Amino acid sequence: MxxxxxxxxxxxxxxxxxxxxxxxxxxxxxxxxxxxxxxxxxxxxxxxxxxxxxxxxxxxxxxxxxxxxxxxxxxxxxxxxxxxxxxxxxxxxKDMDHQSKLSDKLPRILTGDNILDLVVIGCGPAGLALAAESAKLGLNVGLIGPDLPFTNNYGVWEDEFKDLGLERCIEHVWRDTIVYLDNNDPISIGRAYGRVSRHLLHEELLKRCVESGVSYLSTKVERIIEASSGHRLVECEGNIVISCRLATVASGAASGKLLEYEVGGPRVSVQTAYGVEVEVENNPYDPSVMVFMDYRDFMKHNVQCLEAQYPTFLYAMPMSPTRVFFEETCLASKDAMPFELLKNKLMSRLETMGVRIIRTYEEEWSYIPVGGSLPNTEQKNLAFGAAASMVHPATGYSVVRSLSEAPKYASVIANILKQPHVKNILVNSRISENISMQAWNALWPLERKRQRAFFLFGLALILQLDIEGIRTFFHSFFRLPKWMSQGFLGSTLSSGDLLLFALYMFVIAPNDMRKCLINHLISDPTGAIMVKTYLTI
Structure with missing residues (x-):
């Protein structure tokens, strides 16, 4: 899926x-x-x-x-x-004038001899959430990163944001979500979908940081080194150095200058999407329903051009009968599908559908690395969010996972730092390595690694399928029990559940897809890696 x-x-x-x-x-x-x-x-x-x-x-x-x-x-x-x-x-x-500046709300990190318990590097949803949750547990937490707004809104399953207590951050809800594959008969997912306000989400996470006592420094981190005492020294632009007992990188997927990643892992793939929010005539969709995927071929195979080589689908959020957000999406490709091609394909699709654009309100460029290697879990620097490879390899999904795991990970870090032998100063390198490893093992236990190996196997399969193969795959996926399909999307299935998922898919899939699955398991390296990871004790 x-x-x-x-x-x-x-x-x-x-x-x-x-x-x-x-x-x-x-x-x-x-x-x-x-x-x-x-x-x-x-x-x-x-x-x-x-x-x-x-x-x-x-x-x-x-x-x-x-x-x-x-x-x-x-x-x-x-x-x-x-x-x-x-x-x-x-x-x-992008300019987001309504969002508060972090530097206006949070006190500045004190430099000099001050030693923080934890420094969180990165001010996205993952970084703000982890900083707030850690400080709430009594840690002296500093947040470091450029003072930038959230420029992306997010689409979420309403029930998942309610579970996080963030339902007030949802600005529009569709009571049902549908999918089109190869005909005009929609498949109802039967699950409410919401559009998150980036402004409300930013303000809520910032409020939590303020209430828990997080301090802040608006700058770019250049490197993290170790002091002779075992503390971490976070070196920033302008020759500013911040001392801390632990440093966690939450600055996004491209954090290779601050973190080490496993060598020889799978190559990162990319999910790209180009979108526009527009006023239209002839809106083809019911405004009460969110269109999760529309894989129908409106070009009728008449176009033999570069953009036709990438399987894509249309994602549509009808905000009103005449105002719609349309997005052409390439779910995953080994090399990113260029935004220019996505734009061309979207405009051709809308023209063929008879959609006339009257006014354009916005443009959107969504770029999500998926797959790739895990961080080296023996390093002393910690990570969270996309920097910790927490993006769902098979879906591009990550923010709900980061927000939901922030309290648990903060608790692990707080318990580690409050242990008697590390409460004052990390007196030697061995203790420093030990506490970092405890945190890494909590973030990436063997169970999580098994799940990720399964998702990487699925990602590799999708990369090999053409448009007809993808449609066939989803025809089977949407016949699964809801707990299974929803659990797959939300990363809530255990490694054992995922094996049941695979068996169920194999049973209900047509013979061509079964053959494809068997060949993929035998021939693709991710199949062997998945088996090896599952057998690891």
């Missing part, structure tokens, strides 16, 4: 942001140093080829430097946005 959950929480980014004007594109181009065509959302591929580390000569060769300076390696660069990095930066740079 790997493809399905792409539009789950982390995979869905919706922000009310106007189409970028030519003057703003020019200003951003000058700030970033990348060529942007002012007439469209298009990046010079030649410049990005150089930026990716090419050896092209001439005046553009300087564009290779930011890759070496800003990212640990090629994998880290891909996680940050790779060839689509400019669009990712455009998404991150």
């Amino acid at each position: 790997e493809c399905l959950a792409a539009r789950n929480l982390a995979a869905m980014a919706v922000s009310v942001y106007p189409i970028m004007s030519s003057s703003r594109k020019k200003r951003l181009r000058n700030e970033i140093g990348f060529p942007i065509h002012t007439h469209s959302s298009y990046i010079s591929t030649a410049a990005f080829g150089v930026r990716c580390g090419g050896t092209s000569g001439g005046s553009e060769s300087c564009l290779a430097l930011p890759v070496k300076e800003d990212f640990a390696d090629e994998e880290d660069y891909v996680k940050a946005g790779g060839s689509e990095l400019l669009f990712v930066q455009m998404q991150q740079s």
Whole structure:
């Protein structure tokens, strides 16, 4: 079901942001140093080829430097946005005037001889949640990272956000969610779906940080080293050094400069989506229902072009009878499907459907790395959220998991730091390694590793399927018992449940899909890794 959950929480980014004007594109181009065509959302591929580390000569060769300076390696660069990095930066740079600045609400971290219990690096949902929960348990917590707003809204299953006590952060709810595969008969999921307000979510998490006593420093972390005492020294821009007993990186998937990842793991894949919120004539969808996936082929196989090589679906949030958020989504690909191709495919789809756009309110560029290696769990620096590879490999889903696990992980960290032998100073390297390993084992126990190995196997399968294979897969998936399909999407199935899931899928799938599953298990490396991980005691 790997493809399905792409539009789950982390995979869905919706922000009310106007189409970028030519003057703003020019200003951003000058700030970033990348060529942007002012007439469209298009990046010079030649410049990005150089930026990716090419050896092209001439005046553009300087564009290779930011890759070496800003990212640990090629994998880290891909996680940050790779060839689509400019669009990712455009998404991150959106203006959100209504969101509070962290520096206006949180006291500044004291420097000098002050030693914090915990430093959390990164100010996204995962970082804010972990900082707030840790401070609530009595730890002296500092939060470090650029003071940036949440530029993405998220789509969530309403019941999951209610379980987190965050239902007030949902700004629009659809009582049912449907899927179209290969005909005009929708499949009802029978589950309410909500659009989260990025403003309300940011304010709620910030309020929790304020109430629990988190301090803050708006800067970029350059590296983390170890002091002779065993403390962590977080070195920031401007020669600022913050001392702490433990440091946790929650700065997103591209955190390779601060963390070590396992060598020889699976290559990271990418989920991309281009969306627009528009006023339309001839809205084809019922405004009371959210369209989770529409895999119907509106092009009728008449187009043989580059964008036709990527299986994609349409995701639609009807906000009113005439206002709709449409998003063309590539669930996963080994190389990111370019946003320009996604945009072309979306516009062609809407035109073929007879949808006439009257006004465009916003553009959206969603880029989610999926799969890849786990962090090295023997390192002393900790991680959380996407930096800790907590994104669901088969769905792109992560924020609900981060928000739900933050209290548990904070409790583990607090219990570790309150142990008698580490309560004062980490007197030697062995103790430092031991407490870090305790935290890593709590975040990534063997059970979680088994689940992830199963999801990686599923991701690899989706990467191999064409559009017909994906439709066949989902026809089987939506025949599963609801507890099974919903548990898969929400990462709540145990490793044993996942084996039952696989058996059930095999039984109800058509023969072609059964053959595909068997061949995939035998021939793909993720199959052997999954079996090995399940057999590990």
